[in-house]
Amino acid sequence: MKRLDIKRRPLADTVLATLEPETKEYRELDSSGLYFRVKPDGNKSWQLRYKKADGKWSWLGLGGYPEVSGQLARKKANELLEDVSRGDNPIITKQERKRQELELNNATFEVLAREWLDTKLNAWVHDTMTRNKGALEKHIFPVFGKRLYTTIKPIEWMNHLKGIQQQHGIYEQVNRVRAMCRDIYDYAKVTGRIDYNPLEGLQKYLQQGKKENMAHVSENELPVLLRAINNYPKVDTRIGLQLLAMLFCRPSELRKAKWLEFDLDQGLWNIPEERMKKRREHVVPLSKQAIAILNELKTFETNSEYLFPSRSDKDKPKSDTVFIMALRRMGFQGRQTPHGFRHIASTLLNNRGFDERHIEAALAHVKDGVAGVYNKAQYLEDRKNMMQWYANYLEELADQKIVKFKKAN
Incomplete structure (x- = not known):
């Protein structure tokens, strides 16, 4: 609309939005001391006209429109005019209010x-x-x-x-x-x-509840679980669960594993630091059984760098629920989780007399600080023997060859 058509003040929102520019810049009075400025290029803003302490009139910008609405501009103008009436400098008080507003916004x-x-x-x-x-x-x-x-x-x-x-x-x-x-x-x-x-x-x-992320079966139930895994119909998921049981790594470490991390000739899996919880490179010795099923997995042509690529996108790993859902389908919901294999291994190996330092190194449990300075190949030879014993033990459990548990030599 044209400025000549303005009927009332303060200016209505429709007036502010539709007021047309002219060949020269002009200001329209909105309310006491508050003016709405319109430039020839159509830019609109608010200005306050006030009298300084020396008696001279001056202008103070209050922000552009529509970022500063009519309601907000009038609120700012009233606050600044109150400052003027108290003899305060409105420029300084405006800057102080802005600082306080910024401080409050950053204090959420x-x-x-x-x-x-x-x-x-x-x-x-x-x-x-x-x-x-x-x-x-x-x-x-x-x-x-x-x-x-x-x-x-x-x-x-x-x-x-x-x-x-x-x-x-x-x-x-x-x-x-x-x-x-x-x-x-x-x-x-x-x-x-x-x-x-x-x-x-x-x-x-707060109620503590029962931890679910480490849910795991008892040692007596383990043979049933291992046989269920060995007979799982989906081959890549079956291999993933077998590796989780044998290697007791964190599920995310296996799910995101890439073929370039594995040296099957040397029997080693080198997990880079960026994928480790503690941001430290970690070496996992591979048992003969682990190497065998990794070679089996290699026969599947997936054209992906991942061991377990997503079906919908070969450039991404499988979903973090893939192993969880498989255990549920086998009837182990609430009794066994992918992470729980770590707890099973820790318990069994400790109970069989293996060195706690070797077990903790295998689990990639390291202390923070100087005491936790970590050698990725720490106790590697001892861990190779331990991992092979553990894979043999699980194999025997699944085959029901163990009648009485014995300590490892």
Whole structure:
């Protein structure tokens, strides 16, 4: 519309949106001291006309339109005119309000959490980062993300986390989320932004639940599980489960394994540091049984660098649910998980008298710091013997050749 057609002030939203430019820049009064400026190129913005302390009139920009709406421009103008009436310099107070607004925006829990996540980029593998970031985005940010982290009270955290547990029945997951949020506040504390952590001690009041990620069968049930795996109809999944049982690596390490990591002649699997939980290169000795089924897997022409490529995209590994679903189909839901093979191996090998250092090295369990300086080939010869004994033992269990358990020599 043309400026001559304006009927009332303050200017209506439809007027602001449709006001036409002219050959020269012009301003239209909106309300007390507030003007709407229209340039020949169509750009529109807000300006405040005010009288300085020396009695001279001056202009102060309040932002462009439509980014700054009419309602927001009037609010800003009223605040600045109040500053003028108190003898304050509106330019300085405007800058201070902007600083405070920026400070508040950067003090939300989500901003703090994402800053904390950035500190984990070199500490977590991609899957861990994706899982933990996703948990925060799903369970925490919708409720607390836009809140100032200094204003969220302990009782609010407890009620929210307990509510998730009761609603979804995910006890261990919620406890992991709580631990992350506690660490996020610890990060704020050590960087001098808070004096106390509102999640301190909260774990005592959350239901702990039963860990499911390490669910595993008993030693007596193991032969039945091994025979079920050996008879699983889908060959690549069967081989994957057999390798998980024999090598007791982390499921993600096997699922994303690439052929170039394997030296079948030497009987070694070299997992690069970027795929390891502790970001340390790891060597896994391969038993004769493991080499045999890897050679069997090699006969399948997949044209992929992965041992277990996705059916829909050969450039990606299989889904992280492939081994979980197979165990469920075999009737082991809630009794055995892919990760649980690690617990089985640790228990059996410790009970058979193998050196704890060799077992921990095989599991890639290393301490942080100087004490955890890690040689990827640590105890390699001892571990080769241990891994071969373990593969033989599992084979005998599956064939029901073991009647009485004996200690290894």
